[in-house]
Amino acid sequence: MTTNRQVLIASLPSGRLQPSDYELHTADVPALEDGQVRCRTIALTIGAGQRAGLQGSASYAGAPVTGVVMNGTGLATVEESRSNRFAPGDLVVGPTGWQEYSVHEPAALRRVDPPADPALHLGLLGTNGLTAYFGLLEVGKPKAGETVVVSAAAGSVGHMVGQIAKVQDCRVVGVAGSDAKCNLLVDEFGFDAAINYKDPDFRSAFKAATPDRIDVYFDNTGGEVLGSALFRMNTHGRIVCCGVVSQYDTANPEPGPRGVPGLLVNNRVRMEGFLVFDFEDRYDEARRQLTDWANSGAVRPRVTEFNGLESAPEAFVALLSGQTVGTTIVRL
């Protein structure tokens, strides 16, 4: 029996997440039961939202526990199958968790076409790309010529949101946490402007970058950037609430933004939370469109890769501290 290297949640973070909140563990690969499929993980994707899952009841995913394999989505190959729906060698995406081998009911897996490219299946066509697509187009509903602002703009969802907004002929402004990221947003991803929220002059720079105010604010962060955006919204503006990364890596989330609800009333602003899973019946349509845009060069997905299962905790910490760009991927 092959052994299965895993990364377990060792402790629930009381402040900022540390690599030491995880531990490497070796277990047996579980036996297959009738109807099940065993997968070998090729690569994992890590998203900031997973940090919320370690905050207890704050997340939609339920309360976290220790001593279990860290959850996560992976690209994998089917090694052995006792289901007629999958055969050895099939390429799949599923909830592999942070481990080398995992066993699944077929319904948990989605077959994908070769090549076995994590950037494609976990980035562009994965949850990140779909989240950007549906959040921007279906919740934000941008119109040509409008100003779209996105926070955590160099992140997995943010860099896609900005590029999709450019396809819609919007003016696109990104907010990110370093000058290097801001340069990347403008030079590589075609944003019209990008602002570093750590800049002491952030508020005036933000104002200068949004001379026609904001029609759609795609919020990945909450916190101060949301607070600033609320004061720049146009009448009938839309705020897409996608994530709250500014409040994940802490035990003491801040109070909400001062402009809620007063500024929502004055400017008739719609602020709407969404989860991509609600659009599941339209994933195929979105994947076709994202593929077309990527093939034409209109959208250029980016990944930051880490190597080896044991690098997953450090990859997660790097992501949360803003050290990564695009989709964060751990290759096994």
Place this chain on the structure above:
Amino acid sequence: MTTNRQVLIASLPSGRLQPSDYELHTADVPALEDGQVRCRTIALTIGAGQRAGLQGSASYAGAPVTGVVMNGTGLATVEESRSNRFAPGDLVVGPTGWQEYSVHEPAALRRVDPPADPALHLGLLGTNGLTAYFGLLEVGKPKAGETVVVSAAAGSVGHMVGQIAKVQDCRVVGVAGSDAKCNLLVDEFGFDAAINYKDPDFRSAFKAATPDRIDVYFDNTGGEVLGSALFRMNTHGRIVCCGVVSQYDTANPEPGPRGVPGLLVNNRVRMEGFLVFDFEDRYDEARRQLTDWANSGAVRPRVTEFNGLESAPEAFVALLSGQTVGTTIVRL
């Protein structure tokens, strides 16, 4: 020339509004120019939102100044007209301000049919009734069987929202500031339940009154009630942001609710501000429907009346401190 008694803004309130923030003044009635109409005020309506207008740039109405007639909507009769659109004796609603006589361009006035009933023209068919109608039906979009919660439920907008929600076959829960108001909501206006937010057990009572959670929360208050409602929203719930009365009568508004934006994401909640003026092209439709409901007894509008122009400041203070029920009206 007749004299014109007026109530002027004497000082901008630094904390809670006081009657002494206003002063009585006597001026000449302004001369009529060609095309203008002079009105004599029959009654004024006062709304909590007018307090926001005294808070400086926080309001959509612009920055306030002192030494001017307090703004406000009134029911009036046309005394003299140099416009062919109005004749002496016509009954109108318009921005009379807190004064006996006012001069207007015809476009500022709306002709209404007799009787000269302030409750009808300033309450049911006035901004309050229209705000309840469009806010609930067009922004909240309640479905039969859903739970609708409204704050400031005994107020001018709130008591109409609850009754209109009952017409939609919803379960209706009101939040108000006294046991007497709560009893009125259930006994007179047909709410299914009502809770006093000043009750020390408010949160548990709120939970008990919303066993199926909340589908539509019509928010007139912001503050603590909004904060509590955010934690009780159903998936895909809607929060109608209509007013922020908890934050008007102060110089130090609180920070926003802690559940924004995190809970909006987790529960896919839409939070949307609106102003009734955006629905102006549908006022006639709404007035016909509100009239039908009132005639059938399905909706019973309520007013609290004060007598004499000089009582307007005290009426406003009473409104802000929760001493009034329904639409607050000052008869001249």
